Amino acid sequence: MAAKRTTKKKEPVTYEDFLAVQWEQWGSHHSHEAANIPQPSYQFTVGEKVLFGALNDCVVAEVLDGGRMLHLNFHDKGTTYGKPYDAGRKPRLCWWTEVDPLHAPHPSRLGYCQKEFSRTDSKGHESHRPHLNCGKLKVS
Secondary structure, three states, X not given: OOOOXXXXXXXXXXXXXXXXXXXXXXXXXXXXXXXXXXXXXXOOOOOOEEEOOOOXXXXXXXXXXXXXXXXXXXXXXXXXXXXXXXXXXXXXXXXXXXXXXXXXXXXXXXXXXXXXXXXXXXXXXXXXXEOOOOOOOOOO
């Protein structure tokens, strides 16, 4: 007896299709985190350029849930096996705590990108490495 064929899922093509897939994944993977996300201490604005992981050219497209959730829009380009590709702009949903503003609002405040922290390794040598988690470190 032959196996029954199942219909293949339609691959997203347009920006709206990709956004619908993001909402579907968000509901199944991140909706339980909502109770643990604090109120934002920095208000992002629509059109503001931000840093989110290794994504290229991230821009805030929409501010949701009183600023706790952001709809980002990024340029999907890179190389695969040495061949460059450019898939255009795609959406991404994330919490405000995962995003850093491109320009720090308080450049003189300790803990932001401009401040370097000194650390000592196991041999006692001091290394100066920039703080990679810009703005998320609470320093009193």
